[in-house]
Amino acid sequence: MKLPSHIATLSPYVPGKPLEELERELGITGSVKLASNENPLGPSPKALEAIRAVLGDLNRYPDGSGYALRKRIAEKTGWPVEGVILGNGSVDIIEMAVRTFCAPGDEIIIPHGAFISARLAAQSVNAAILTVPVQDHRHDADGMIARITSRTRMIYIDNPANPLGSFMAGDTWARLVAALPPDCLLVADQAYYEYIDREDYPDGFKDLKAGKNLLVLHTFSKIHGLAGLRIGYGLGDPRMLSDINRVRSPFNTNSLAQAAGLAALDDDAHIARVKELNAREMAWLEAQLDQRKVRRVPSVTNFILIDMGREAAPTYDKLLRQGVIVRPIKNYGFPNHLRVSIGTREENERFVQALDKVL
Ligand SMILES: Cc1ncc(COP(=O)(O)O)c(C=O)c1O
Known part of the structure; x- marks a missing residue:
């Protein structure tokens, strides 16, 4: 089939390598995956219980519209239920928003080093992507x-930003929000919202309100x-979401x-456990990296960006x-x-030991 050029030049999303694939390729067991910013403590136990309770209805x-979940989100946030939309992962919502509002040639501003799904979605509709270079591993609002x-x-x-691990502070964010023209949607992707504990972090929900x-x-x-x-x-605004619908x-x-x-x-205990583990293990890993003089970008998330000071691909392969x-x-x-x-202590130790061998 002949492809339009914007599709022919689109590189598919590359996920983190699955554990099973690595173990099959190398004939090893007991490997660890610290590649997709997943939760090392596992799913919320309350969620597992809820899944078991609905298994028998899978014929339906x-x-x-996912009303019950939307209603609970509305109750918790104080935002109308019509202003809540669900997605098959938040990437689904990024894609829907791009498809709804962006025609070929329309411009989408995406910072360099931002999570790649927005870029892929924009290219798939042949929108014009305007890339903004990062400054000191932060998105540049100006x-x-x-x-x-x-x-x-x-x-x-x-x-916060992925893969940078940094965040845009409130004063800078406020300038960006103030500059938003009419007919332009600001998509604030807050996937790591629960991990950040900073007074100067601007929750986009305040601006929405x-x-x-x-x-x-x-x-x-x-x-x-x-x-x-x-x-x-x-x-989002209920009228805007009804368009996305x-x-x-x-x-x-x-x-x-x-x-x-x-x-x-509502599984506050699980959220608190995960957050506490992440903070403790982040501090541990930062100290280990600093001892080894491995350069790192300060992170407010559940991952950390390290700078090998040279092409990182050989290190990645050796770690594998x-x-x-x-x-x-x-x-x-x-x-x-x-x-x-950031993994459990055991996983993080495995990483540091492997890094020592590789370095
Ligand atoms: C900034 C950001 N947004 C979205 C996602 C994906 O979220 P979901 O699994 O809900 O599609 C990620 C996953 O790594 C992310 O880093």
Whole structure:
């Protein structure tokens, strides 16, 4: 089949290498995966219980709009239920938003080094992607503002940012929000929202409540530990979301994911456990890296970006042979860096031991 050039030049998303694949290739067991910013403590136990309770109904289609989960999110946030949308992972919502609002040639501003799904979605509709270079491993709000034109339909920003691990602080963020033109949607992807504990972190939901045109995204894949189920949600103006609903595929979230999300949302004990483990292990890993003089980018998330000071691919390969999977991020424009997700102490020790051998 003949391909349009914007599809022919589209590189598919490259996920972290699965454990099973590595073990099959190398004929080893007991490897560890610190490559996809997954939750090392597992799924919310309340979510697992909820899944068991609905297994017998799998002959039925799910509730197409996921009303019960949307209603609970609405109750917790104080935002109308019509202003809540579910996605098959938050990437589904990014894709729907791009398909809804961006025609070929329309401009989308995406910072360099931002989570790649927005870029892939934009290219798939042949939108014009305006890339903004990072400054000191942070998204540059003023660079983004400088690129706004009358054709800009969307600005995407992951805050905190993946794979950078940094965040845009409130004063800078406020400038970006103030510069938002009419007919331009600011997508605030807050996948790592629960991990950050900083007074100067700006929750995009506050701007949404203040009447700004934002789509604020959250995921159940990280702190709730439900990445395998694929469920995320977005908060936005109900009229804007009813437009996105035009392109939503029927039953885009499944019944197990909806039930699990509903239970996970209120599993405060699990959230606290995960957060506490992450903070403790992040501090431990930072100290280990500093002792070895491995350069790292300060992180507010559940992963850390390390700078090998030279092409990182050989280090990645050698770590694989030690049974440790991390993430090379050359495709984000960082050929010298590796992204390492925070695991349990045992997993983190495996990484450090393997790194010592490799270095
Ligand atoms: C910034 C960001 N957004 C979205 C996602 C994906 O979330 P989901 O699993 O809900 O599609 C990730 C996953 O790594 C991410 O880092």
